[in-house]
């Protein structure tokens with residue numbers, strides 16, 4: 001079937017792209033509504049158009065040069081390939097050239113330049129323009145790894161073990177994961193490498209009192225349940241009451257019976273006093289810019305500016321200061337964000353340690369987007 005790859009990109013698609021750039025916070029919904037769920041386009045066109053928009057959000061400065069012309073999808077691909085080839089091994093001397101070549105704001109590159117060399121920044125930005133791989137987490141609380149892998153294989157889902165994570169499987173080919181038997185039975189969850197790595201660093205075991213202080217829909221709480229084989233108590237906390245319906249649905253599918261949910265007021269300086277000094281582990285997976293997830297969500301780089309990053313950092317420090325009260329002496333406080341910007345990572349922890357006595361740095365880890373085929377993230381384990 002001719003899907004028009006050699007025809008000019010249709011006007012509706014160019015308009016949609018402009019709208020995504022104009023309102024990046026809506027980009028995901030717009031792409032879903034007008035492309036992914038628009039059955040009238042046919043599956044091949046849907047795939048091609050989605051890829052064209054995603055590439056365009058990654059490489060805005062390249063697209064801008066041809067957007068007003070009758071360029072075809074094939075020509076866009078050739079132009080992009082040429083642009084990317086020219087970036088290989090290029091030596092950078094200034095922030096502006098990096099920002100221009102990789103379609104990032106100077107603010108963001110300036111932030112990265114506080115911590116990384118120009119050549120490292122080029123590697124980071126290039127890797128953020130590649131697609132992320134998908135990972136599953138096995139729920140060994142319900143089923144053994146060989147049975148889970150057999151079931152996935154029977155459903156045609158190709159996976160491979162991830163060497164440094166006990167429950168992780170990398171999905172080797174695109175598949176409808178939520179339709180497979182193992183997913184429906186709660187034997188697997190879709191969870192990025194980074195999220196699993198964060199839980200892996202929590203030093204979990206039986207008989208612990210654990211708080212997931214910013215739990216959202218509970219991906220990490222559910223991983224904690226698996227790491228503790230249901231033999232610890234998990235307190236899942238959030239300020240957004242809407243998240244708990246989905247958390248409860250997920251808990252039911254994965255038969256997680258040790259997760260207790262709590263909603264707390266956003267501004268409460270002393271939330272859940274009954275937990276004060278009682279927790280063996282507190283995870284603060286704080287709200288952030290999510291810049292570590294640009295492989296999957298390229299529009300985010302247009303959504304937040306330097307002021308927004310500063311605001312995130314203020315919230316992150318506040319949440320950390322409030323939730324550290326739950327940690328008992330000898331317990332661990334784990335700070336995590338899916339961002340690699342210094343303002344949201346080391347700088348927050350440095351300020352926290354200056355202001356709060358009784359905690360010391362134990363393990364600090366950055367996973368840069370080029371070091372993993374999943375998202376980039378930061379974690380810092382602190383000991384009380």
Ligand SMILES: C[S@@+](CC[C@H](N)C(=O)[O-])C[C@H]1O[C@@H](n2cnc3c(N)ncnc32)[C@H](O)[C@@H]1O
Nearest residue numbers: 213214215216219220238239240266285286287
């Ligand atoms: C990065 S998300 C957490 C992701 C989650 N841990 C997971 O694995 O899917 C940040 C969450 O923090 C919540 N949040 C924001 N401010 C908070 C606060 N002051 N106390 C607790 N949770 C907060 C948000 O509602 C959001 O659900």
